[in-house]
Amino acid sequence: CKVQRSAFSQNKVLTIDTMNPNVKKMEYAVRGPIVQRAMQIEKELREGVKKPFTEVIKANIGDAHAMGQQPITFFRQVLALCSYPELLNDNMFPEDAKSRARRILQACGGNSLGAYSASQGIDCVRQDVARYIERRDGGVPCDPDNVYLTTGASNGIVTMLQLLVCGEGASKTGVMISIPQYPLYSAALAELGAVQVNYYLNEDKCWSMDLSELERSLAEARKHCNPKALCVINPGNPTGQVQSRQCIEDVIRFAAKEHLFLMADEVYQDNVYAEGCQFHSFKKVLFELGPQYSNTVELASFHSTSKCYMGECGFRGGYMEVINMDPEVKAQLTKLVSIRLCAPVPGQALMDLVVNSPQPGEPSYTTFMKERTATLSLLAEKAKLTEEILNTVPGITCNPVQGAMYSFPNISLPQKAIKEAKALGQVPDMFYCMKMLEETGICLVPGSGFGQKDGTYHFRMTILPPTDKLKILLAKVKEFHLRFTQQYS
Amino acid sequence: CKVQRSAFSQNKVLTIDTMNPNVKKMEYAVRGPIVQRAMQIEKELREGVKKPFTEVIKANIGDAHAMGQQPITFFRQVLALCSYPELLNDNMFPEDAKSRARRILQACGGNSLGAYSASQGIDCVRQDVARYIERRDGGVPCDPDNVYLTTGASNGIVTMLQLLVCGEGASKTGVMISIPQYPLYSAALAELGAVQVNYYLNEDKCWSMDLSELERSLAEARKHCNPKALCVINPGNPTGQVQSRQCIEDVIRFAAKEHLFLMADEVYQDNVYAEGCQFHSFKKVLFELGPQYSNTVELASFHSTSKCYMGECGFRGGYMEVINMDPEVKAQLTKLVSIRLCAPVPGQALMDLVVNSPQPGEPSYTTFMKERTATLSLLAEKAKLTEEILNTVPGITCNPVQGAMYSFPNISLPQKAIKEAKALGQVPDMFYCMKMLEETGICLVPGSGFGQKDGTYHFRMTILPPTDKLKILLAKVKEFHLRFTQQYS
Numbered sequence: 001c002k003v004q005r006s007a008f009s010q011n012k013v014l015t016i017d018t019m020n021p022n023v024k025k026m027e028y029a030v031r032g033p034i035v036q037r038a039m040q041i042e043k044e045l046r047e048g049v050k051k052p053f054t055e056v057i058k059a060n061i062g063d064a065h066a067m068g069q070q071p072i073t074f075f076r077q078v079l080a081l082c083s084y085p086e087l088l089n090d091n092m093f094p095e096d097a098k099s100r101a102r103r104i105l106q107a108c109g110g111n112s113l114g115a116y117s118a119s120q121g122i123d124c125v126r127q128d129v130a131r132y133i134e135r136r137d138g139g140v141p142c143d144p145d146n147v148y149l150t151t152g153a154s155n156g157i158v159t160m161l162q163l164l165v166c167g168e169g170a171s172k173t174g175v176m177i178s179i180p181q182y183p184l185y186s187a188a189l190a191e192l193g194a195v196q197v198n199y200y201l202n203e204d205k206c207w208s209m210d211l212s213e214l215e216r217s218l219a220e221a222r223k224h225c226n227p228k229a230l231c232v233i234n235p236g237n238p239t240g241q242v243q244s245r246q247c248i249e250d251v252i253r254f255a256a257k258e259h260l261f262l263m264a265d266e267v268y269q270d271n272v273y274a275e276g277c278q279f280h281s282f283k284k285v286l287f288e289l290g291p292q293y294s295n296t297v298e299l300a301s302f303h304s305t306s307k308c309y310m311g312e313c314g315f316r317g318g319y320m321e322v323i324n325m326d327p328e329v330k331a332q333l334t335k336l337v338s339i340r341l342c343a344p345v346p347g348q349a350l351m352d353l354v355v356n357s358p359q360p361g362e363p364s365y366t367t368f369m370k371e372r373t374a375t376l377s378l379l380a381e382k383a384k385l386t387e388e389i390l391n392t393v394p395g396i397t398c399n400p401v402q403g404a405m406y407s408f409p410n411i412s413l414p415q416k417a418i419k420e421a422k423a424l425g426q427v428p429d430m431f432y433c434m435k436m437l438e439e440t441g442i443c444l445v446p447g448s449g450f451g452q453k454d455g456t457y458h459f460r461m462t463i464l465p466p467t468d469k470l471k472i473l474l475a476k477v478k479e480f481h482l483r484f485t486q487q488y489s
Numbered sequence: 490c491k492v493q494r495s496a497f498s499q500n501k502v503l504t505i506d507t508m509n510p511n512v513k514k515m516e517y518a519v520r521g522p523i524v525q526r527a528m529q530i531e532k533e534l535r536e537g538v539k540k541p542f543t544e545v546i547k548a549n550i551g552d553a554h555a556m557g558q559q560p561i562t563f564f565r566q567v568l569a570l571c572s573y574p575e576l577l578n579d580n581m582f583p584e585d586a587k588s589r590a591r592r593i594l595q596a597c598g599g600n601s602l603g604a605y606s607a608s609q610g611i612d613c614v615r616q617d618v619a620r621y622i623e624r625r626d627g628g629v630p631c632d633p634d635n636v637y638l639t640t641g642a643s644n645g646i647v648t649m650l651q652l653l654v655c656g657e658g659a660s661k662t663g664v665m666i667s668i669p670q671y672p673l674y675s676a677a678l679a680e681l682g683a684v685q686v687n688y689y690l691n692e693d694k695c696w697s698m699d700l701s702e703l704e705r706s707l708a709e710a711r712k713h714c715n716p717k718a719l720c721v722i723n724p725g726n727p728t729g730q731v732q733s734r735q736c737i738e739d740v741i742r743f744a745a746k747e748h749l750f751l752m753a754d755e756v757y758q759d760n761v762y763a764e765g766c767q768f769h770s771f772k773k774v775l776f777e778l779g780p781q782y783s784n785t786v787e788l789a790s791f792h793s794t795s796k797c798y799m800g801e802c803g804f805r806g807g808y809m810e811v812i813n814m815d816p817e818v819k820a821q822l823t824k825l826v827s828i829r830l831c832a833p834v835p836g837q838a839l840m841d842l843v844v845n846s847p848q849p850g851e852p853s854y855t856t857f858m859k860e861r862t863a864t865l866s867l868l869a870e871k872a873k874l875t876e877e878i879l880n881t882v883p884g885i886t887c888n889p890v891q892g893a894m895y896s897f898p899n900i901s902l903p904q905k906a907i908k909e910a911k912a913l914g915q916v917p918d919m920f921y922c923m924k925m926l927e928e929t930g931i932c933l934v935p936g937s938g939f940g941q942k943d944g945t946y947h948f949r950m951t952i953l954p955p956t957d958k959l960k961i962l963l964a965k966v967k968e969f970h971l972r973f974t975q976q977y978s
Contacts, residue, residue, distance in 0.1 A: 013717055013750040013787050016817040020655050023825055031608055031827040063605045066598025080573035084565040092579070109555025114801035116552045119520055151640060151805075154829055162680075166509050187828045191651075228502055261502040298502050312603040314834030316640075328505040336512055338520040339676045340643055344833040345803030 025190040028183050029449020030061055034433055038443040053441035057473055059461045060443045062237075062405045064311025067464035072310060072371050074364045075353045078104070082113050082349050096362040104349050113345045119338035121149025121319070122345070125352040129319050132355035136269075137284035148320050148333070149343045149351060152313070153267045153304035156320035157231075158188045160263060160300045163333060164229050165194040174227035176217060176260070178209070180408060180450035180458070182237045195225040200453060203410065206399045207241035211250050218258060229261040230254075235268040235279065235403030238450045238460040240383070242277040242402040248285045256297050264301040267318075270308035273380035274402035283323060299323040305350045307405065309375040317347030317354075379405070382463040382470055389474040393481050405464060408447065411457050411481065417488035429457040432484065439483075440476045514679040517672050518938020519550055523922055527932040542930035546962055548950045549932045551726075551894045553800025556953035561799060561860050563853045564842045567593070571602050571838050585851040593838050602834045608827035610638025610808070611834070614841040618808050621844035625758075626773035637809050637822070638832045638840060641802070642756045642793035645809035647677045649752060649789045652822060653718050654683040663716035665706060665749070667698070669897060669939035669947070671726040684714040689942060692899065695888045696730035700739050707747060718750040719743075724757040724768065724892030727939045727949040729872070731766040731891040737774045745786050753790040756807075759797035762869035763891035772812060788812040794839045796894065798864040806836030806843075868894070871952040871959055878963040882970050894953060897936065900946050900970065906977035918946040921973065928972075929965045 016024070035058075042056050058066070065071065074097060081087050081101035088098055107124040109115030120126065126149065130142040150156035165173045174195040177185045189196045199217035201207040209232070221227045232251060234243045243251075255262045264282035272279050282301055287294045305317035322330065342348075357372075358364040383401035390398040390409045398409035413428050421431030429446035436442055447458025465473055505513070524547075531545050547555070554560065563586060570576050570590035577587055596613040598604030609615065615638065619631040639645035654662045663684040666674045678685045688706035690696040698721070710716045721740060723732045732740075744751045753771035761768050771790055776783045794806035811819065831837075846861075847853040872890035879887040879898050887898035902917050910920035918935035926932055936947025954962055 011785060012813070012815045012818075013748055014653060014818050015815050016821070018655065018717075019652050019818055019821060023652060023821055026825065026828060028824065028828045031830075061605065063598055064603075065601035066604040068599055071601060071603050076573040080569040080576060083572055084569035087569060087576075090581070108803070109552055110557055112554035112560060112803065114553075114560050114799075114803045115555040116550065116802045151833070152830065158829075163508050163512060164503060166507065184828060228507075259502055296500060310603075313605045313830070314597070314601070314603045316830075316833040324501075326501045326504050329501075329503050329508055332505070332508060332512055335517065336515065339515060339517045339673060341520075341641065341802070342805075344640070344805040344836060346835045347833060 022191050022193050026187040027190070027449070028187050029445050030183060032445070032449060034430070034437060034445065035060055035443060037434065038437060041437070041441065051441065052439060056437075056441045056443055057465060057469065058443045059465060059473065060445045062307060062462055062464065063313055064307075064405075064464055065313070067462070068466050069311050069375060069464065070371070071312065072368060074358055074368045075310065075312070075350060077364075078353055079346060079349060082346070085111070094363040096358055096364050100353060100356065104352060108345065113349065115345070117149075117342040117345055117348060119342055120334055121147070121343060122348050122352070125149060125348050126319075128352050128356040129321075133283065133321060137281055137287070140284055140287040142283075142321065146322050146325070148322070148337060149348050150302075150318040150320055151343045151347065152306060152316040153265065153302040153318045153320075154184050155316075155343070156300075156302050156318055157184060157263065157265065158191075159333070159336060160320065161188050161192060161194070161229075163329065163336070164261060165192040167226055170224055170226070172225050173229075174221045174225035176214070176221070176227055176230040178231070178233060178236075180238050180447065180452055181231075182233055182265070183449055185231055186451070195221070195227075197221040197225070197227050198451065201236070201239060201241070203399065203453070203456075206402070207236055207239040207408075209243060209247050209251060211254060214251070214254055227260065229263055231263040231265065232282070233265040234282075235271055237265075237268065237404050238406045238408045238445075240399070240401040240404045240406050240408060242272050242274065242279065245278075245280045245285060248280050248282060249289065252282065252286055252289060252293060252297060256293055262297060262299045264299060266301050267304045267307045268404040269303065270376065271379065271405060272403040273383045274400050277402045279403070283321065286323070296324060298325060300325075305347060305354055308354075309372045310350075310354055311375075312350055315347040315350045316344055317351040318343070319351055378467070379463065382467060383407075385467070385470060386461070386463050386474065389471075389478065393478045395485055396481060401463060405462050406460050407463060408450075408458050408460050411459065412485075413457050414485055414488035417484065420488070429459060432457070433459055435484065436477070436480050440480050442473060442476060442480075511680050511682050515676040516679070516938070517676050518934050519672060521934070521938060523919070523926060523932060523934065524549055526923065527926060530926070530930065540930065541928060545926075545930045545932055546954060546958065547932045548954060548962065549934045551796060551951055551953065552802055553796075553894075553953055554802070556951070557955050558800050558864060558953070559860070560801065561857060563847055563857050564799070564801070564839060566853075567842055568835060568838060571835070574600070583852040585847055585853050589842065589845070593841060597834065602838065604834070606638075606831040606834055606837060608831055609823055610636070610832060611837050611841070614638060614837050615808075617841050617845040618810075622772065622810060626770055626776070629773055629776040631810065635811050635814070637811070637826060638837045639791075639807040639809055640832045640836065641795060641805040642754065642791040642807045642809075643673050644805075644832070645789075645791050645807055646673060646752065646754065647680075648822070648825060649809065650677050650681060650683070650718075652818065652825070653750060654681040656715055659713060659715070661714045662718075663710045663714035665703070665710070665716055665719040667720070667722060667725075669727050669936065669941055670720075671722055671754070672938055674720055675940070684710070686710040686714070686716050687940065690725070690728060690730070692888065692942070692945075695891070696725055696728040696897075698732060698736050698740060700743060703740070703743055716749065718752055720752040720754065721771070722754040723771075724760055726754075726757065726893050727895045727897045727934075729888070729890040729893045729895050729897060731761050731763065731768065734767075734769045734774060737769050737771060738778065741771065741775055741778060741782060741786060745782055751786060751788045753788060755790050756793045756796045757893040758792065759865065760868065760894060761892040762872045763889055766891045768892070772810065775812070785813060787814060789814075794836060794843055797843075798861045799839075799843055800864075801839055804836040804839045805833055806840040807832070808840060867956070868952065871956060872896075874956070874959060875950070875952050875963065878960075878967065882967045884974055885970060890952060894951050895949050896952060897939075897947050897949050900948065901974075902946050903974055903977035906973065909977070918948060921946070922948055924973065925966070925969050929969050931962060931965060931969075
C-alpha cells in the first residue's frame with residue numbers, strides 16, 4: 001500500500017509528504033473518523049444494508065436545529081425581511097420585525113445584505129452588542145470599538161490565537177487550555193505551530209478549575225516554552241460545568257499575577273440549567289475586582305449565534321470583545337480581519353437580533369419569550385434526564401450537566417477491552433464508541449478527542465435529541481455498556 | 490512617542506513587539522490607510538466640516554450593491570423562503586422560487602438554514618455546482634466530491650495556500666503571483682510565511698501573461714526557495730484583462746513542465762465585456778489539452794457569489810474545485826475545513842441559486858434574464874466609458890477594461906511630486922491618491938497596493954458607480970490629474 005501510494009503520488013506537486021506539516025497535525029474529533037463512519041453507515045442503510053438498527057442518531061455535535069429544535073420565529077421573520085425587502089410592504093409581518101429589518105438594512109451599503117460590511121462588522125450591530133454586554137454585566141461599560149463581529153466564535157478564537165503566537169524553540173508561544181477541551185483549540189494551536197499547555201479540570205469536583213493545577217501546568221510549561229495566554233470555556237465544552245464566581249475571580253487574579261492574556265469562550269452563556277448555578281462573565285468579574293485588574297488584564301471574550309436558545313449554527317454569526325488591548329495591536333487586529341473582508345452579513349444581522357431581541361410592549365415579545373423559555377426549559381429537562389439515566393448504569397459516572405449542551409461521563413472499560421483496542425492500534429474509548437456505533441447506530445465522540453487524564457475514558461454526548469428519542473438513546477447506551485462490559489470481563 | 494508607547498505597553502502581554510510577526514507583515518491596500526482616511530472624512534462631513542466636496546465616492550472596492558446595483562429578485566425570494574419557510578404558504582412567491590427553497594431546505598439538517606452543513610458543503614449544492622461546471626465547460630466531467638463550498642473565494646484561496654506551504658530557508662515554499670495582483674495573495678503568503686514569487690503582467694500587451702516572464706521569474710525564485718504553485722487571476726484583478734485561450738494553454742503547459750500546482754481565481758468569469766474576448770476556464774482548456782495534461786496537472790479553481798451579475802459579497806458564498814489532487818491530501822483538506830465546521834449556509838444556498846438559476850419555461854426565467862442582462866450590459870457600458878474618458882487625460886494611459894470590475898490606468902507623475910512624496914516618506918502614488926481624496930472626495934487605491942513595475946504608477950478604480958456618478962467621477966479625476974500635474978511641474 002505504501003509502495004502503491006508512492007507510485008501514485010510521485011508525480012504530484014502536493015502530496016502527504018510535501019504538504020504543510022502543521023495541517024497534518026491538526027485533529028478535530030467532533031467531525032473525525034467516527035462521524036465519517038456514521039455517514040457511511042447512513043449511506044449503507046439507504047442502500048438497504050441490514051443493520052441491528054434503522055437510523056443513525058448523531059449525538060456528536062452541538063447542532064440544535066439538526067436535532068429538531070425550532071428557530072425563533074422573530075429572528076427568521078427579520079432575516080426574511082432583510083433578504084427580500086419587498087416583504088416590508090406585506091401585512092403578515094409584525095411591526096417590530098419590520099423596524100428591526102429597516103434598521104439593519106439602513107446600516108448596510110446600498111441597503112443590502114449583499115454589500116460588504118465594515119471589516120470590524122456593521123456599526124449599529126456592534127453598538128447593539130455593546131449595549132447588550134452592558135445590560136448583561138450590570139452596567140459595566142462596553143465600547144463598541146472593542147467589539148468585532150466574527151464568522152462564528154471559532155473564527156474569533158483562531159484570529160486571537162493567531163495574533164498571540166510567535167517565537168521558536170524555548171521562546172515559542174504557549175497557550176494554556178483545559179483538558180478536556182473543545183478540539184478547535186488544540187487544532188488551532190497545531191495549525192499555528194504553538195505549544196499546547198494542558199491544565200486538567202477536576203472531574204471529582206464537577207470539572208471545576210483548580211488554582212494549584214493551573215500553577216503546576218504553568219510552571220512546567222515555562223521550562224520549555226513561553227506561555228502567554230490562558231483559555232477558559234465557561235459553561236464548559238465538553239464537560240458541561242458552570243464555573244463559580246469565586247473560581248473566575250481566582251483565574252483572573254492568576255492571569256494578572258502570571259502575566260497571561262485571558263481568552264473566555266462564553267458561547268453557552270444562556271445554557272445554564274442546574275440550580276444554584278449562574279453564568280458570570282469574565283468581563284463583569286474583572287471589573288468587580290477593581291481598577292487594579294480592570295485597567296490591566298487583557299481579555300478577549302467570545303459569543304456566537306450557534307448555541308443558547310438560538311442554535312443558529314449555519315449562519316456563522318458571532319462576536320468578540322477585546323479589553324485592555326494595546327491600541328497598536330488592535331490596529332493590527334483590524335487589519336487582519338479586513339483581509340477576509342467581513343463576517344457574513346446575514347450572520348451579523350442575526351447576531352444583532354440576539355442582542356436586540358423583542359422588548360416588553362413590542363408585538364413579538366410574548367411569542368419570543370415563550371419560544372425562548374420553552375427551548376431552554378426543554379434543554380434543562382434533558383440535561384437532568386441524561387445525568388440521571390447515565391448514573392444508573394454500573395460503570396458509568398456522570399457529573400451534573402450544569403450547562404452547555406453535552407454530558408461527558410466517565411466510563412469504566414474492562415482490561416480485556418483495553419487490551420483488544422490496543423492490539424488493533426485503537427485508543428480504547430474510540431474502540432468503545434466505534435463498537436457502539438456499529439451495534440446501535442449511536443454516534444458519540446470518544447473522550448480522547450477532547451483529552452482526558454491518562455487511564456480514564458469518557459465520551460461526549462449531546463443532550464439535544466428530542467426527549468423521546470433521548471430516552472431511547474440513553475436506554476440503548478445503557479444496554480450497550482452492560483453488554484460491552486460483560487463481553488470483555 | 491516611541492517612549493510613551495513603551496511606557497504604555499510595557500505591562501501588556503500582547504504588544505506590537507510580542508505579537509505574531511507574520512501578521513505585522515500582512516498588507517491589504519483595498520481596505521488600507523486611504524480607506525480609513527475616507528471614513529474619517531465621511532465622519533467630518535457629517536459633523537459639518539466644510540470640504541471642497543459634499544460626499545466621498547468609494548471607488549476602492551468591488552462592492553456592487555453598495556454602489557447601487559440591485560440584487561437578483563429570484564435569489565432574494567428563495568433566500569427569504571429559506572429563512573422563514575412559513576412563506577412557502579404565501580401566494581406572492583413564484584413556484585420555481587418555492588421549489589428551489591424546498592430542495593435546499595430538504596438538504597439541510599432539520600430543514601433549517603440554522604443547522605451546520607457537512608464540512609465540504611451541502612451535498613445537493615455541490616452536485617448543482619458540478620453540473621454547472623460541466624455545462625460551462627462543454628461537458629467536461631466534474632465530480633461533486635471535488636467541490637468544496639467556501640466562505641467567499643478568499644477563504645478557499647487561503648485554505649489551498651495553507652495546504653501548500655512548508656519548509657524553511659531555501660526549501661521554503663514559493664508561490665508565483667502576478668504583479669499587479671489582488672493583495673489577498675500577498676497577505677496570505679505573508680501570513681503563512683511563504684515566499685512571494687512575482688511575475689509581471691505585460692502592460693504593453695493589455696496585461697497579458699508572457700511565457701518568457703514566467704520562466705525568468707521561476708528561474709530566479711529557484712535560487713532561493715522552492716516554487717510549488719502558480720496563481721492566475723482571470724479575468725484580472727486589478728488589471729481587467731481577459732486572458733486568451735492560447736495564453737491559458739501556455740500557462741498549463743508551463744505548469745506541467747515545471748511541476749507547479751495551478752490556482753485559477755475565476756471569480757469574474759461572467760464579467761467579460763470587450764468584443765472578441767471570451768472567458769476560458771482553466772479546467773476546460775486543461776481537458777482539451779488531452780489526458781497527458783488532464784490526468785496529471787493539479788488545479789484548484791475558485792468562484793464566488795460576490796462578483797459577476799450577482800454582486801452578493803455580504804453572503805460570503807463561494808466554491809472551489811480541485812482536480813488531480815492526491816487522495817490523501819484531499820482527506821487532509823476535508824479535515825482542515827471541518828475544523829471551521831462549515832461555510833455560512835445562507836451563502837451556500839445563494840451559491841446554489843447562481844449555479845441552478847431559473848431555466849426557460851420556469852416562471853422566473855424572463856425576469857431573471859432581464860435583470861442579469863441589464864446588470865452585465867451596464868457594466869460593459871461603464872467599462873468602455875471609463876477606458877475612453879481616462880484615455881483623454883494627458884498623462885493617463887488606460888488599457889481596455891476587457892473584464893472584471895476595475896480600471897488600472899498608468900499615471901505619469903511629475904518628478905517634483907515624486908520628490909515631495911518621498912520627502913514625506915510616502916509612496917508617490919499613495920501621495921497622489923491621498924491628495925485626490927482630500928481635494929475631491931474620490932477614494933481610489935494606489936497601484937503600489939497591488940504591485941507594479943518600479944518607476945511606474947497606477948491606481949485602481951472600480952467601474953461600479955452608477956453611470957451618471959461615474960461620469961462626474963471621471964471628470965473630477967481628469968480635473969484633478971491636470972491640476973496635480975500643473976502644480977508639480
